[in-house]
Amino acid sequence: MAGAALVVEGLFGVLGLIPREHQARVVEVSVTWNYTTWLNTKQEKVKWDRLQAARTLRDGTHIEIAVVRFVARSWKFKMGRRKFTDGCAVRPFC
Numbered sequence: 491m492a493g494a495a496l497v498v499e500g501l502f503g504v505l506g507l508i509p510r511e512h513q514a515r516v517v518e519v520s521v522t523w524n525y526t527t528w529l530n531t532k533q534e535k536v537k538w539d540r541l542q543a544a545r546t547l548r549d550g551t552h553i554e555i556a557v558v559r560f561v562a563r564s565w566k567f568k569m570g571r572r573k574f575t576d577g578c579a580v581r582p583f584c
Contacts, residue, residue: 502508546555 499508
């Protein structure tokens with residue numbers, strides 16, 4: 491294949507089909523972020539979320555996740571109502 495390329499180049503050189511002056515321009519390429527980048531990123535996030543949802547439903551871990559979220563939210567709500575002074579709760583059992 492390389493030999494064929496050399497033969498074609500030689501043939502074009504003999505026939506004068508290779509220009510002496512080239513008018514090609516070299517343009518610097520830069521990476522840009524446009525709206526399609528953000529759309530592609532969002533699409534991949536949606537795909538990943540769907541995959542994770544399918545896995546949790548298949549494995550049955552969605553119930554465990556729901557329980558953990560409920561406990562975390564209720565603890566956060568309860569801790570938000572407490573009044574703290576010097577690191578000790580004024581009403582520890584509310």
